[in-house]
Amino acid sequence: MAGALLLAALAIMPAAAQSSAEAEIRAAFAQWTDDFNARRADKTCDLFAKDLIAQYRGAPERGYARQCELLTTALTDPKRRFHNALAIREILVLGDIAIARVVWTQTIRENDSGKETRTVEPGLDVFRKEPDGKWRIIRYLAYDEE
Template sequence: MHFGAGLTLCAVLLFLSGTVPVLADAAAAEVKRALTQWMADFNAGKSDRVCDLFADDIRADYRGYPTRDHQAVCDLLTKSLSDSTRDFRYALDIKEILSFGDVVVVRLVWTLTIKQNDGRKITSVEPGMDIFRRQADGRWKIVRYMAYEE
């Protein structure tokens, strides 16, 4: 009798251990797609789409600046994209993605290249961490991020 219960427990644990990584991999893939899509939208100048990645309750910390809420993050992004004297481009380097149920943590580096109309280029390398939470509609959005310029 105990042997049968032990066998059942082992089967359940094996089943669960096989599905947890799949779920984590699916969440990581969805978040990676969301980040890649955001980069494409930003680089294409789609100011109507650049706020989509951020949850309404986002708190964004960038070294040297006050914490930003959703409105401040969106204002900064749309203002940058509407600046006709400069061209902004982001490149994404994902270092690590960790999944914890409805939370995903991404360690990454954004590289921002700003081209001035006079031909000058400015490059900013920005390591950081984005924390995503699955929203009620199933989409993954950033609820916290921390970044700094090297």
């Protein structure tokens, strides 16, 4: 009987750890989305690891510094307002690595004319649990739907 209880506990532990990691990643996405939409440029880079490699269709690969520069430029642009919404399709947790399939919907509003442009951008984000306990994106691939 004790052996069966031990086996059951061992089977549950990985599922519980995966559930906890998935919840942490969902919370990180939610915080990032809130920071981005509130134009808190100083906080949006925290979702990315320092060794980030990002690839967006048609653009050259970029690292952490360039990614942060692009975010800061967008969020401090006085002529436009950016808004992101996120749909998480799937999160797979594999130890200290996780893969998230996501779809971002970005709306850009021109302040002077009120014109809005909307893009839908499916992507794949690879997270790593960092030494400080936070999940951060180490790789991402994204593209706009045609």
